[in-house]
Amino acid sequence: MSERLAIDGGTPVRATVLPYARQLVQDDDIAAVTAALRAPYLTTGPRVAELEAAFAARVGARHAVAVSSGTAALHAAMFAAGVGRDDEVVTTPLTFVATANAALYLGARPVFADVRAATLNLDPDRVAAALTPRTRVLAPVDFAGRPSDLTALRALARARGLVLVEDACHALGAELDGRPVGSLSDLTVFSLHAVKHVTTGEGGVVTTDDDELARRLRRFRNHGLATESADRQASGALWSEMVDLGFNYRLTDVQCALGLSQLPKLGQFLAAREAIAERYVVAFKDLPGLTLPPPAVGARHAWHIFPVLVEPAQLRVGRDTVFAALRAEGIGVTMHYVPAYWHPYYARLGYARGLCPVAEDATSRIFSLPIFPGMTGPDVEDVVTAVWKVLGHYRR
Numbered sequence: 001m002s003e004r005l006a007i008d009g010g011t012p013v014r015a016t017v018l019p020y021a022r023q024l025v026q027d028d029d030i031a032a033v034t035a036a037l038r039a040p041y042l043t044t045g046p047r048v049a050e051l052e053a054a055f056a057a058r059v060g061a062r063h064a065v066a067v068s069s070g071t072a073a074l075h076a077a078m079f080a081a082g083v084g085r086d087d088e089v090v091t092t093p094l095t096f097v098a099t100a101n102a103a104l105y106l107g108a109r110p111v112f113a114d115v116r117a118a119t120l121n122l123d124p125d126r127v128a129a130a131l132t133p134r135t136r137v138l139a140p141v142d143f144a145g146r147p148s149d150l151t152a153l154r155a156l157a158r159a160r161g162l163v164l165v166e167d168a169c170h171a172l173g174a175e176l177d178g179r180p181v182g183s184l185s186d187l188t189v190f191s192l193h194a195v196k197h198v199t200t201g202e203g204g205v206v207t208t209d210d211d212e213l214a215r216r217l218r219r220f221r222n223h224g225l226a227t228e229s230a231d232r233q234a235s236g237a238l239w240s241e242m243v244d245l246g247f248n249y250r251l252t253d254v255q256c257a258l259g260l261s262q263l264p265k266l267g268q269f270l271a272a273r274e275a276i277a278e279r280y281v282v283a284f285k286d287l288p289g290l291t292l293p294p295p296a297v298g299a300r301h302a303w304h305i306f307p308v309l310v311e312p313a314q315l316r317v318g319r320d321t322v323f324a325a326l327r328a329e330g331i332g333v334t335m336h337y338v339p340a341y342w343h344p345y346y347a348r349l350g351y352a353r354g355l356c357p358v359a360e361d362a363t364s365r366i367f368s369l370p371i372f373p374g375m376t377g378p379d380v381e382d383v384v385t386a387v388w389k390v391l392g393h394y395r396r
């Protein structure tokens, strides 16, 4: 006789809900932000360039350009890549909508290629099959923090004259064949949102080795102006020429102060995430009904999320019931993602269900367990207890 589940009126594993993610802001971070608030520049000041230099060094890129969000970073990267009206951007359906939206912002068309079942990253064969004369950009997403098959995608991009824009919003600190994500694509996009590895509240970064792409990114975040205000003050110029249609996507000095304080902790944060992932893998390897993420071969996984799949053949219920039961136990499970083209806006654009069957099957079975650096040992054990309790109860 299994224990009564909280969803059926039993006692929950936790009295208060454990979130799936939470930022870790410490006293030194707060001191850094306070110092920035007392400094002469509230918005574009010296800390922007400092954060960019530190970020570029951390991911092995020549340039890092800081912007106001990961979404702005995607928009800027697609602009710098030359995406324009009626171009096509091949991307994955298993992502936050911002990846595909960035193509729409520029009048281009997102084309969704299916993922591989094991990794849930873009399948390069499906990408190759999706190319047309209008394709300009390949936009893989490093799902959960696992690097995409960048070797194959880079080869495809080179052979076809395409730009590789990697959405690495899950993957700061990840590596492929010993090289850091951020140094592997023409343009790599990161988010500094509160749930991400390192945060500025809202924020984003694009990295690139290409001087001209970096210039285009810098103009785009500042209205398309050819010079920034500090340059004009230095040169005595009265006005700046607007040469592109850009936006105000600047990140503030105050936010950069937080980022500069957080970035040196990335190693610790990654180690904490890795330790939780390793505990889950050990705890659930013999639990029927649950499929775990496979090991990352030749890569370092950054573990932004810990996605698992339910196996309906081994359970009496589906994912939705498992999900509700875990929430009732006080475990803040969440779901990444429904295919981007399932959203009503995309349906209105004419995208039909059934386009990417592997991604759609994953969507019907997937959910994410809590994983964040501030999780305590007892928090992790609560997740282990609740998952065994719920899946044990619903086992066939």
Ligand SMILES: *Cc1c(COP(=O)(O)O)cnc(C)c1O
Pocket (backbone or CB within 6 Å): 069, 070, 071, 072, 095, 096, 098, 099, 141, 167, 169, 170, 191, 192, 193, 202, 203, 204
């Ligand atoms: C977080 C995220 C974004 C958007 O980043 P924001 O900083 O929230 O704008 C884009 N793509 C993916 C895959 C993300 O996880």
